[in-house]
Amino acid sequence: MQFESQPGVPLKVTSLEDSRQGIEVVAVSHSKTEEAEPRRIERATVFVPDGKVKHFLKRFESYSKPARKKKGERRHEDMIDPISTLRLATLRCLWTDTSETYPEENETIWWEVWLRRQDGNELERLMEFAAAQEIVVAARRLMFDDRIVTLVRSTPAQLAASIDVLNDVAEVRKAKETATVFVDMGPEDQGEWALELRERISPPSADAPAVCILDTGVTSGHPLLEASLDSADCHTCEPAWGTHDHHGHGTEMAGLALFGDLVPVLASAERVVLRHRLESVKILPPDGQPENPPDLYGAVTAEAASRAEIQAPERRRT
Known part of the structure; x- marks a missing residue:
């Protein structure tokens, strides 16, 4: 009441x-x-x-x-x-976040659900309900003396469909998105989220400025990067190294340079309009290749910058 x-x-x-x-x-x-x-x-x-x-x-x-x-x-x-x-x-009456952040009836969000401990079966009832409704409940939760806190991904209509579950709920909030939800997913689920985001991306124009990544190379075919990184803009300081990412670090830095923090981008349903592109120059050798001599670090870095500038001399870049 x-x-x-x-x-x-x-x-x-x-x-x-x-x-x-x-x-x-x-x-x-x-x-x-x-x-x-x-x-x-x-x-x-x-x-x-x-x-x-x-x-x-x-x-x-x-x-x-x-x-x-x-x-x-x-x-x-x-x-x-x-x-x-x-x-x-109703479910809305249990909402303790700001009123303007309450989702639309059919909007899917991550909810922070606080269950009241009563008979010890609160979590079991939630899981059975979630399975029947085909909604996602996070694998991790916080356990307190009188509360169980977990994350549920659903619409308000779905979450409010069970009287038994509502009787167990003490309060609900909008989950403050953290990377843990996405990092703990399996490869298949992560792939689905990446493909969903790719459909919302508006790629940068051909004459957009670029962020040039000097690192271990970049995997240009990554679904979140491919529209922003042309193969012609992938370079290497040594042809024997190839332009691919042999380590993973360069691709991660490219994602950070393009999107910033991915958590709110993934959690949102809005379009992502990109205003800058990517370039990559591989400056670090893969395993099995000789390391760059320390006295050549400056020369390698200067050569990397030159390769990007020669390819697109009029492009604005960082």
């Missing part, structure tokens, strides 16, 4: 709980009225176990009686006076 306060009047949140009945305040949020001088409205979402709604009904009945009360009788004014509206909680 969700209790909403009168504008400018705080709820007495503690009065809405009764631990003996299993009645618990699970989330508190607030907003402002649209007035010249905005007033604060508080909302408290309260979990009420099956068969315990009468706890509140008795209080409302007592409150509704005439103002004159018998000695020792409670009318629960401190709890009820501030209340403006009362409604059954």
Whole structure:
């Protein structure tokens, strides 16, 4: 159930709980009225176990009686006076992030789901529900004395489809995306995410400026790089080395130079409009080839820059 306060009047949140009945305040949020001088409205979402709604009904009945009360009788004014509206909680009522970040009904996001520990089967119910709905639950979770925190990827409509799961949920937030979710995926899942991102990329123009990577070479056929790195812009200081990436480091640096942090890019559904290109010059020898002598480091670096400039002398580059 969700209790909403009168504008400018705080709820007495503690009065809405009764631990003996299993009645618990699970989330508190607030907003402002649209007035010249905005007033604060508080909302408290309260979990009420099956068969315990009468706890509140008795209080409302007592409150509704005439103002004159018998000695020792409670009318629960401190709890009820501030209340403006009362409604059954929905998934949105359990949302404790900023209201503008709540997803559209059919928008898929990663949710940070806080489960209330009750009978020890909360996670099992969530996993069974997720399997039936074909939604993703992250493999890792945080375990606290009274809460289990996990990540779920779904739409609001999917997540709100189970009454049993909603009864277990204390609060939900938008998951703060970290690289762990993507790093822990298997190669097949990572590939699917990369291909999905590739479909959202608008490649840079032919005359766009370039970032020139002086490293171990770059894998130009990588699905996230191929539209921004022409084979003619892949060079090497020694023909025997080849232009391919023999180590992986150069390709990783190329991705960083092109996209920055990939986590928000992957997590978003928006188009990615690229405004710069890539160039690559391999300056480090692969295994089995002699190392560059330290006294030639400067000369090798200068040669690498020259190779890129000779290929495209008018191009702006970093």
